[in-house]
Amino acid sequence: QIQLVESGGGLVQPGGSLRLSCTASGGIFSLYAMGWYRQAPGKQRELVAAITRGGNTNYVDSVKGRFTISRDNAKNTVYLQMNSLKPEDTAVYYCRISNSIYWGQGTQVTVSA
Numbered sequence: 001q002i003q004l005v006e007s008g009g010g011l012v013q014p015g016g017s018l019r020l021s022c023t024a025s026g027g028i029f030s031l032y033a034m035g036w037y038r039q040a041p042g043k044q045r046e047l048v049a050a051i052t053r054g055g056n057t058n059y060v061d062s063v064k065g066r067f068t069i070s071r072d073n074a075k076n077t078v079y080l081q082m083n084s085l086k087p088e089d090t091a092v093y094y095c096r097i098s099n100s101i102y103w104g105q106g107t108q109v110t111v112s113a
Contacts, residue, residue: 002024004097013113027102040091
């Protein structure tokens with residue numbers, strides 16, 4: 001069974017930074033494209049950032065220039081570095097194997113003064 005475990009969320013002030021981690025087990029991680037999603041209360045879940053198995057990346061417009069997705073295949077881990085955080089970034093963040101049924105449990109990110 002494939003399992004994705006997230007960590008790194010928390011409470012941060014506007015302008016601050018967090019780094020989220022998602023570690024996979026039970027699959028061949030290096031073969032998978034990965035994505036980070038977020039869901040704020042009352043809103044649809046949206047794709048924030050994605051990375052292919054070859055390292056190509058893309059981002060939703062609202063986080064371009066502030067967030068960076070990366071992966072370390074030796075550690076079976078994908079990261080989301082989040083800088084210059086805004087209150088609008090507050091959400092539960094989930095990692096996912098792209099185009100699959102496999103999701104992490106979610107980690108809460110709260111940006112508030």
